Amino acid sequence: MNDPQLETTPSETEELTLSQTKSGRLEPAPEPNELVTAMKVRDLSFYYGTFKAIEGINIDIYEGQVTAMIGPSGCGKSTFIKVLNRISELEGQVKVEGTVEFFGQNIYDPKVNLNRLRRQIGMVFQKPNPFPISIYDNVAYGIRLFGRKPKVEMDEIVETALKSAALWGEVKDKLNKSALGLSGGQQQRLCIARALAVKPKVLLMDEPCSALDPIATMKVEELIESLRHEFTIAIVTHNMQQASRVSSYTAFFSTDESRVGHLVEFGPTSQIFLQAKHPRTREYIEGRFG
Amino acid sequence: MTNHHATAEILSEPLSLQRRALSALMMGLTYLLFLVAIIPLGSLLYTIVSQGLPRFSWNVFFHIPAPIGEAGLIDGFGNAIQGSLMVLAVACIISIPVGLLAAIYMAEFGRNSKTAHVIRFVTQVLSAVPSVVVGVFAYGVIVFTPAIEIGGVLLKPKGFSAVAAGVALAVLMVPIIALTAEESLKLVANAQRLGSMALGGSRFQTTFKVVIPQSMAGITTGVLLALSRAAGETAPLLFTAFFTQNWPTGFDHPTPTLPVLIYNFSQSAYTSQNEMAWTAAMVLVALVLLASLVSRLAVRKSFR
Numbered sequence A: 001m002n003d004p005q006l007e008t009t010p011s012e013t014e015e016l017t018l019s020q021t022k023s024g025r026l027e028p029a030p031e032p033n034e035l036v037t038a039m040k041v042r043d044l045s046f047y048y049g050t051f052k053a054i055e056g057i058n059i060d061i062y063e064g065q066v067t068a069m070i071g072p073s074g075c076g077k078s079t080f081i082k083v084l085n086r087i088s089e090l091e092g093q094v095k096v097e098g099t100v101e102f103f104g105q106n107i108y109d110p111k112v113n114l115n116r117l118r119r120q121i122g123m124v125f126q127k128p129n130p131f132p133i134s135i136y137d138n139v140a141y142g143i144r145l146f147g148r149k150p151k152v153e154m155d156e157i158v159e160t161a162l163k164s165a166a167l168w169g170e171v172k173d174k175l176n177k178s179a180l181g182l183s184g185g186q187q188q189r190l191c192i193a194r195a196l197a198v199k200p201k202v203l204l205m206d207e208p209c210s211a212l213d214p215i216a217t218m219k220v221e222e223l224i225e226s227l228r229h230e231f232t233i234a235i236v237t238h239n240m241q242q243a244s245r246v247s248s249y250t251a252f253f254s255t256d257e258s259r260v261g262h263l264v265e266f267g268p269t270s271q272i273f274l275q276a277k278h279p280r281t282r283e284y285i286e287g288r289f290g
Numbered sequence B: 001m002t003n004h005h006a007t008a009e010i011l012s013e014p015l016s017l018q019r020r021a022l023s024a025l026m027m028g029l030t031y032l033l034f035l036v037a038i039i040p041l042g043s044l045l046y047t048i049v050s051q052g053l054p055r056f057s058w059n060v061f062f063h064i065p066a067p068i069g070e071a072g073l074i075d076g077f078g079n080a081i082q083g084s085l086m087v088l089a090v091a092c093i094i095s096i097p098v099g100l101l102a103a104i105y106m107a108e109f110g111r112n113s114k115t116a117h118v119i120r121f122v123t124q125v126l127s128a129v130p131s132v133v134v135g136v137f138a139y140g141v142i143v144f145t146p147a148i149e150i151g152g153v154l155l156k157p158k159g160f161s162a163v164a165a166g167v168a169l170a171v172l173m174v175p176i177i178a179l180t181a182e183e184s185l186k187l188v189a190n191a192q193r194l195g196s197m198a199l200g201g202s203r204f205q206t207t208f209k210v211v212i213p214q215s216m217a218g219i220t221t222g223v224l225l226a227l228s229r230a231a232g233e234t235a236p237l238l239f240t241a242f243f244t245q246n247w248p249t250g251f252d253h254p255t256p257t258l259p260v261l262i263y264n265f266s267q268s269a270y271t272s273q274n275e276m277a278w279t280a281a282m283v284l285v286a287l288v289l290l291a292s293l294v295s296r297l298a299v300r301k302s303f304r
């Protein structure tokens, strides 16, 4: 309760939803000045022990938009995304410099309640990691962490989450079966449903499709498409087509000579893909390096 | 065409004689070593059953040892079985919480911390302490010192007792439980922990709702391992539980136990007691196997 802002719902979002349509291929993104910044990152550097993984990152993740992170392997995309919900701290001796604001509140403020923060900023991992319990219990897990709910209400939450993850039809008859019996793609959508059930404001996805076949990938992309109005999404991907299909903003990361990751260019997806300012970005997108 | 032909030939070409001979030799060696490995277990079980079965009847569970020379009394060692269960109960009550909490600290809350390293080291040292020494320790600390009573509740009796024996066995059980439980907690994939924490789960919730249920099978194995080791320990009991020919009279009195009974009876000058020692050994092994079977089934039921 000591972080009121981590709980409030920022209101002014109406004008954001205009520019995206279902076909949404490289459409003009809204102007940044019309957008509310969900996460504001300034001068961010991150160290694993003494190894500096990323340095000097400045980026705004806009509310209600899909922001794609692209860049060559090892440039710190995963590291960056894990800084945003402070899950990176679980990897041992790490150090963070700079600020990350979540709707104006510094998430690295010592007063921040980490559990509440991570509930607001959900995460989907590269490899599906459902718990070895029933499908129903997987989705209910996050809710139950914060108290009991009557069965009727819980049933509804689970159903809604599974529906928004486009999984309901496939699992509604086996909710009490083990989640491990699902296919990889279904497991990943279950993990998305699990993250959606707690109603985060921001959803971080680290290469959510890399373990999936093209059809499952398409389903997840459609899912992201349908979620983008309700949630702010940041997605790491190695797939250029995917980035251009699902995102309205794109951040291109790359490493310098000393293997430290930098943000090279950030802007509307159409601009990054069609008229990138930085030569390295153009080279990467055209497939000439990385 | 020729290509297909060549491939088919490669596939159907038999392995060289040398390789097949080597394969057969290795296979044979494997079976042989397997047999060698189970010979001690097989012969042990055979000896115990063949020597113990003749004197076995269900009466042994309900009667105390018949005094030598008194004809017509039903012989048994129910008192030692009951005493063993009492001592083991005390040992479990102490060692399971301590061992598990140590394991949880080492694997979850204090992973990679200095304290965890120190605890692990100390635990390993403790697991190497001979059981006689542990018996002497319990004798010095529990048996020999004055009773402790708080508000009319007897916390620690003076003299030989089931409590003293339970403490001694607990000291032997804690390291086994802590080290095996730590290993099985560490086997749980880190992605599971991250998945829980990313949903806003605290470390406590993650540990108790995600990690422990998934390592329940390993934890149970550790507890059983410790229990079966403790069930057969004799030396520490000689210093702590001592022995009586009668039914146990309470946790604060000398208590008969199966291992000490086997020890005493096998040294006895009377063949009837020697034979009864075999029967007691058989019952001890059967009880330990039964306990491990039942708890394994229970774990499999509740955690798939």
Ligand SMILES: Nc1ncnc2c1ncn2[C@@H]1O[C@H](COP(=O)(O)OP(=O)(O)OP(=O)(O)O)[C@@H](O)[C@H]1O
Pocket (backbone or CB within 6 Å): A048, A051, A053, A071, A072, A073, A074, A075, A076, A077, A078, A079, A080, A091, A259, A261
């Ligand atoms: N837990 C860790 N401890 C130490 N170094 C790490 C750790 N995780 C990542 N690194 C290092 O940090 C750098 C960035 O890694 P990161 O995983 O963020 O890259 P990435 O952009 O996500 O790469 P990929 O596209 O292959 O997933 C790499 O040099 C990597 O070796």
Ligand SMILES: [Mg+2]
Pocket (backbone or CB within 6 Å): A077, A078, A079, A206
């Ligand atoms: Mg990565």
